[in-house]
Amino acid sequence: MRAWWIRTGADTMVLELREVPRPAPGPGQLALRIEAAALNRGEFIAGHGLHATGAAARPAGFEAAGTVTAVGPDVQGWQPGDRVMGRCDGAFAEHGLMEVGEAFAMPEALSWEQAACATVTYLTAHDMLMAQGRLRAGEWLLVTGIASGVGVAALQVARALGARVMGTSGSSAKLERLRALGLDVALHTRGPDFVPAAREASGGRGVDLVVNTVGGSVFGACVEALAFQGRLATVGYVDGVVAAPLDLMALHKKRLMLFGVSNKLRTVPQRVAAAQAFGRELLPLMAEGRLLPLVDSVFPFDGLEHARQAMLSGRHIGKIVLRMG
Structure with a gap:
């Protein structure tokens, strides 16, 4: 073959x-x-x-x-x-x-x-939004690089959970298309300048969960955009920047949780357990046509x-x- x-x-x-x-x-x-x-x-x-x-x-x-x-x-x-x-x-x-x-x-x-x-992108979305991110109905999710495969999956899963979603992209056309999938707030940027708009859209309190698909170039802004007890998922670094300063005072006083999302070091039993959780909680939504x-x-x-x-x-x-x- x-x-x-x-x-x-x-x-x-x-x-x-x-x-x-x-x-x-x-x-x-x-x-x-x-x-x-x-x-x-x-x-x-x-x-x-x-x-x-x-x-x-x-x-x-x-x-x-x-x-x-x-x-x-x-x-x-x-x-x-x-x-x-x-x-x-x-x-x-x-x-x-x-x-x-x-x-x-x-x-x-x-x-x-x-x-x-x-499977892979929705397994990732389940990991970062549900298993680790604990996203709830009414909360705000921010996705940097939301037009990516993982970003679109995160948008769809968040909407299914009843959360509100804002996302960044360097393309206004992409953002406009994603509005049809439920994107609440479109942030037209590739850089780390989205914090004021994210805070304004969330009523000044910041966002509850950030999914960073971009990398280190926006990491500091992701931390700054988080609300009290906010969570930050790092799922990729397409910008090639794998190191970034961390505001320890913000981490401390806002009681933040920072976590990575990767299968690189997972064992097969760990991957299987994650897959079965996806099968229980998201696959039925696909069968119903609610997640496509x-x-x-x-x-x-x-x-x-x-x-x-x-x-x-x-x-x-x-x-x-x-x-x-």
Whole structure:
């Protein structure tokens, strides 16, 4: 079968299309014919930590949807022909494997393209808004870089929880489109100058939860924008800034909680536990059509490099998907 591999060069990620053996499922695994796979920005940023510089190439992609072709020897509840979505290491391939604990039956409400991007970003949103962020109805959420895949998922989940949402973007057109998804306050900026507007919109008290998808260049402003007992989730650093000063007085007197959102060091059991929480609390909303992943564009299997360039250009809203059919 054909599969894309990725390695870290001196200052960029290099993609390679290879012919490799079709994988067979082991204990606790599903084999699937992959129909679609989603791009995730962190995988394509050199120095982001998903790939060590100079390390050997590895299968690319980690989120997909497809049709089960075989099940592992101890797997129950799944059979060939089932439609499945979830985390899938080496997702940019014609066939792949999923761990049963991270696989979900694909809701009828979703297309292949939507299903391909229905897990990782919404698992992340569940982690930062619900599991750690404890966002409640009536509270204010601020998302920097809200037009990203994670940002759009956060917007949708927050609205489903009854929270109010403000978000930043350097594109007024993107912000206008997100108003249709429930964005309450659009902050047209790429910089750290959003604090006065955020405070004004929240009645002067600040926001209850900030999701920082941008990085260190706006970290200080995120802390400043928080209300008493506010929470700050750091989920990425697309600006490449991985260090920033911390206002310890603000942390102290406002009783703030700062936390990271990442799967990099999680064990498989920890990932499975998070996936099951997503399955209980968010997957039913997808089945009802209340949470629908926003697919910006779809590229053919051979067009992964073009899809990557589209992602790096930053012009998309939501997710970019690779279609295998």
